[in-house]
Structures are given as structure tokens and as C-alpha cells.
Amino acid sequence: MFRYKELQKVTNYFKEELGRGGSGMVYKGVLDDERKVAVKKLNDVIQGEQEFRSELSVIGRIYHMNVVRIWGFCAEKTHRILVSEFVENGSLDRFLFDNQNLSLVLQWSQRYSIALGVAKALAYLHHECLEWIVHCDIKPENILLDEDFEPKIADFGFVKLFGYIAPEWALNLPITGKADVYSYGVVLLELVMATRVSSQLVQGEGEMDVEMAVGHYAKILKDKLAIKDQSWLLEFVDCRLNGKFDNVQTAMMLQLAVSCVEEERRRRPYMNHVVETLLSLVD
Numbered sequence: 001m002f003r004y005k006e007l008q009k010v011t012n013y014f015k016e017e018l019g020r021g022g023s024g025m026v027y028k029g030v031l032d033d034e035r036k037v038a039v040k041k042l043n044d045v046i047q048g049e050q051e052f053r054s055e056l057s058v059i060g061r062i063y064h065m066n067v068v069r070i071w072g073f074c075a076e077k078t079h080r081i082l083v084s085e086f087v088e089n090g091s092l093d094r095f096l097f098d099n100q101n102l103s104l105v106l107q108w109s110q111r112y113s114i115a116l117g118v119a120k121a122l123a124y125l126h127h128e129c130l131e132w133i134v135h136c137d138i139k140p141e142n143i144l145l146d147e148d149f150e151p152k153i154a155d156f157g158f159v160k161l162f163g164y165i166a167p168e169w170a171l172n173l174p175i176t177g178k179a180d181v182y183s184y185g186v187v188l189l190e191l192v193m194a195t196r197v198s199s200q201l202v203q204g205e206g207e208m209d210v211e212m213a214v215g216h217y218a219k220i221l222k223d224k225l226a227i228k229d230q231s232w233l234l235e236f237v238d239c240r241l242n243g244k245f246d247n248v249q250t251a252m253m254l255q256l257a258v259s260c261v262e263e264e265r266r267r268r269p270y271m272n273h274v275v276e277t278l279l280s281l282v283d
Contacts, residue, residue, distance in 0.1 A: 002074045002083055010083075011039050019091070021141060023155060028086065036086035037071060040155075041079070056082070058131055059156055066121035068144060068154040084154065088147040092187075093140035096194045105238075108245040110149045111191045115253060116278045117151040118143055122184060123271040126177040134175060138183035139164040140190060167211055167263055178265035184274070185260025186214060188253050194238035211263075218258045225255055249281050 008014070010029035018026040024042040031037055053075055060070045074081040092114065095103045106114070118138070125133040135156055142155040166182035168175065189197050197217060198210045224232050230247050236254065237245050256277060262268050269277075 002072050002081070004074055004076045004079050004081070007039055007074055007081060007083070010037065014039070014041070029083070031071075035071075038084050038086050040082045040084070042081065058133065061131075062125070062129065062133070064121055064124045066117040066150070066152055067124070068152045085152075087144035087152055087154075089145040089149060091141050092143040092145060092151070092191075095145070096140055096190055097196060105240045106149070108241060108249070112246070112249050112253070112278070112282075114143070114145070114149070114151045115188055115191055116275070116282070118153060118184065118187065119271055119274045119278055121151070121153045122177075122180050123275045126180070126270070127272050132177075134177050135180050136175065137164075138180050138187060140187060143187070165210075166265065168265060176265070177271065178268050181260050181268045181271060181274075182262075182265070184271070185257045185268075188257035188260065189214075189217060192237055192250060192253055192257075194240065214261050215263065218261050221254050221258050225251065225258070246281075252277065252281055 002010075007029070010031060011027045012029075014025075014027045016028040018028050018038060020026065024040050026038050026040045029037045029039045053073075056070065056073050060072075063069070068087060069085045070082060071085065072083045074083075095106050122135065122138070125135060133156075135153060137155055138153065142153060144152045144154050146152060164183040164186050166179040168179060186197055198213055221236075230251060233245075233247060233250055234243060237243075237250060256269070256274055259267070259269050260274070
């Protein structure tokens with residue numbers, strides 16, 4: 001546990017901002033042992049100190065190469081701050097949705113590796129942890145890339161973003177790992193296209209519009225994947241790759257995406273099955 005004054009020193013009074021989002025602001029810091037850290041000041045956390053500590057004690061015990069490590073937290077007075085490992089290349093959305101061409105283009109092999117790494121992280125959380133964990137907020141903003149562009153998932157369920165939320169959220173059904181599977185399916189589509197699925201069709205705002213957009217893509221892809229000719233893949237794959245992608249891997253990723261975003265959650269695959277499928281096409 002960190003004291004607030006200690007984190008002020010670590011971040012040089014929250015000087016260097018790494019990013020901001022619906023759940024709060026993130027700052028760069030350096031601990032006394034020279035470890036670089038990301039320090040996130042959470043907004044609007046309604047949990048009491050005990051509940052906050054309890055939840056983080058579970059997250060803090062997670063150890064997987066594709067999950068961001070939590071080094072500690074601050075729950076002093078009204079402050080709710082997370083201290084986690086610093087991940088060099090920032091979040092995936094910067095590379096997928098860069099309209100100003102300021103970021104490098106992720107090559108196909110890197111995208112496939114990201115898809116596999118995120119799948120491994122979710123399979124670990126859903127099937128291998130001593131305590132069953134649902135992330136609840138899988139989206140490109142919460143997938144961080146290290147210096148080798150290996151993914152690490154971050155930000156467990158502190159905020160939800162339209163476009164990645166499974167239908168059961170709106171229906172007030174019990175949330176299971178299949179909600180993460182749905183979100184993962186949307187991320188797969190965006191890894192291939194480098195475009196937000198929700199931005200393609202939605203004129204209004206809200207969950208139903210976005211859900212329809214995801215369903216529209218799924219229907220188109222089901223029809224396309226049923227035919228042998230794969231020339232249509234060029235329509236879906238990020239044009240910045242200039243046609244340099246693996247057809248078999250791409251078709252498989254899109255097939256998985258379609259199955260992951262099934263409206264009926266019982267028809268979505270488990271993440272350990274997704275990992276096995278992706279690994280079957282790794283050289």
C-alpha cells in the first residue's frame with residue numbers, strides 16, 4: 001500500500017500524464033528502486049476503502065505475462081489510486097485508430113500475436129486462476145503493448161465503453177466470462193480492420209445501435225466465410241498492410257470473431273478453445 005504523499009514524490013506531483021479516460025488519469029512515476037510505474041487516479045469510485053482493498057487483493061495476486069501487474073494502491077481518505085507496471089508502447093487503440101498517421105502500422109504477425117496474447121490472458125483469468133475472474137472491460141484502450149508489442153490487459157472493470165459490452169449487460173442477466181468473450185470478438189474485428197466497429201454504422205448513440213452494428217458485421221462475415229474464394233478479405237483487412245497478411249489466419253480470426261459476438265452467450269466459445277484455435281495456426 002502506498003501513501004498519497006509517497007505517490008506525489010514518485011510522480012513528481014503528477015507531472016507527466018500518460019493518458020486519460022472515463023475511469024481516470026494515468027501518470028508516469030519512478031519508484032525508489034528505479035522501477036517505472038503507471039499511477040492511475042480513479043474517478044468516481046463509489047467503493048468504500050475495505051471493498052476497494054478486497055477487490056485489489058484479488059487482482060494483485062494475478063500473475064501472467066499478458067496481464068499488467070499491480071504493484072500497489074492508495075486508499076487514503078477519498079483517494080483511490082492504482083500503481084501498476086509501466087508498459088512501454090501504450091494502448092492498442094493508438095495504433096489501430098490513428099487518424100493522423102503518427103503511429104507505426106502494426107504488421108500482420110504483430111496483430112495475430114496480440115490476438116493470441118489477449119486470448120491467453122482471458123483464458124488464464126477464466127479457467128486457471130484460483131478465484132474465477134471476469135475482466136468486464138476488454139477494449140483496445142485496456143490492451144497495452146510492451147516494447148516487443150506483446151499485449152498486456154489492464155483496468156479490470158472500472159468503466160464500460162459502448163461497443164464492447166455484451167447484450168446481457170443491458171438485459172441485467174448474470175455476468176459470466178462469456179461477456180469478456182463478446183468484447184474480445186469485437187476487438188478481433190478491430191485488429192483486422194483497424195477501424196472501430198461502432199463507428200462504421202452508428203449514427204445515434206447507445207448500446208442497441210452498437211449491438212446492431214456488431215450484428216451487421218457478423219452477418220456479412222458469416223456469408224463471406226461460407227464461400228471458398230477469399231479475395232473478399234482485402235475488403236476487411238486494414239488497407240495500410242497493402243495486402244501483406246496471412247489469408248488463413250485472417251479468415252480464422254474473423255471466424256472466431258463471429259462466434260465470439262453471438263447474441264446468445266451459450267453459443268460463444270470458451271477462451272481456452274480460442275487459444276487452442278489460434279495456436280493451431282502458429283508456425
